[in-house]
Amino acid sequence: NAGVTQTPKFQVLKTGQSMTLQCAQDMNHEYMSWYRQDPGMGLRLIHYSVGAGITDQGEVPNGYNVSRSTTEDFPLRLLSAAPSQTSVYFCASRTLDRENIQYFGAGTRLSVL
Amino acid sequence: DAKTTQPPSMDCAEGRAANLPCNHSTISGNEYVYWYRQIHSQGPQYIIHGLKNNETNEMASLIITEDRKSSTLILPHATLRDTAVYYCIVRGSNDYKLSFGAGTTVTVRA
Numbered sequence: 001n002a003g004v005t006q007t008p009k010f011q012v013l014k015t016g017q018s019m020t021l022q023c024a025q026d027m028n029h030e031y032m033s034w035y036r037q038d039p040g041m042g043l044r045l046i047h048y049s050v051g052a053g054i055t056d057q058g059e060v061p062n063g064y065n066v067s068r069s070t071t072e073d074f075p076l077r078l079l080s081a082a083p084s085q086t087s088v089y090f091c092a093s094r095t096l097d098r099e100n101i102q103y104f105g106a107g108t109r110l111s112v113l
Numbered sequence: 114d115a116k117t118t119q120p121p122s123m124d125c126a127e128g129r130a131a132n133l134p135c136n137h138s139t140i141s142g143n144e145y146v147y148w149y150r151q152i153h154s155q156g157p158q159y160i161i162h163g164l165k166n167n168e169t170n171e172m173a174s175l176i177i178t179e180d181r182k183s184s185t186l187i188l189p190h191a192t193l194r195d196t197a198v199y200y201c202i203v204r205g206s207n208d209y210k211l212s213f214g215a216g217t218t219v220t221v222r223a
Binding site for chain 2: 004033035041042043045048058059090092099100101102103104105106107
């Protein structure tokens with residue numbers, strides 16, 4: 001059971017480039033989400049999804065797009081990378097029952113030059 | 114959202130119990146107390162959660178006061194690998210996001 005898997009682990013982009021951060025979970029969780037964590041700070045929610053075909057914005061959605069075509073996958077797209085998007089990105093998943101326990105991936109460390 | 118207050122840092126001797134306090138005076142009746150931790154450069158890890166009763170699992174114990182306005186996470190025998198930032202979070206069971214504050218940086222010393 002792999003849990004939540006994020007790829008790549010590290011990425012360097014130039015300003016204006018686009019890329020997709022991948023997230024996959026094998027726990028059949030309905031809910032998936034993306035957070036970013038800047039140095040010395042807590043996690044901030046970017047986007048989330050409560051099931052295939054359903055997505056919504058979190059606290060800091062600007063500059064990011066998401067889609068949810070399957071239960072397992074929830075990719076995060078940076079359309080035109082900016083230095084302000086340099087951060088560590090975490091994907092998480094949970095079931096929609098009352099326990100509300102979230103499981104996190106190992107993170108993707110992104111630098112935008 | 115119920116706000117939580119945690120001390121910014123604390124030290125603990127290896128092998129001793131670590132008691133991490135959290136204040137959540139505005140918690141509502143249907144909100145749970147969750148604890149997560151984040152070891153350096155890793156994703157957050159779920160530790161334990163509770164509503165009213167004290168809880169224990171293989172990682173820790175959670176003590177919630179009778180008025181539910183505060184709680185304490187207990188790591189019974191801290192090891193060097195328990196050095197991490199510990200987050201106390203109050204959420205309803207149907208809330209879609211977890212709001213991570215600054216947490217408590219716990220340093221376990223040999």
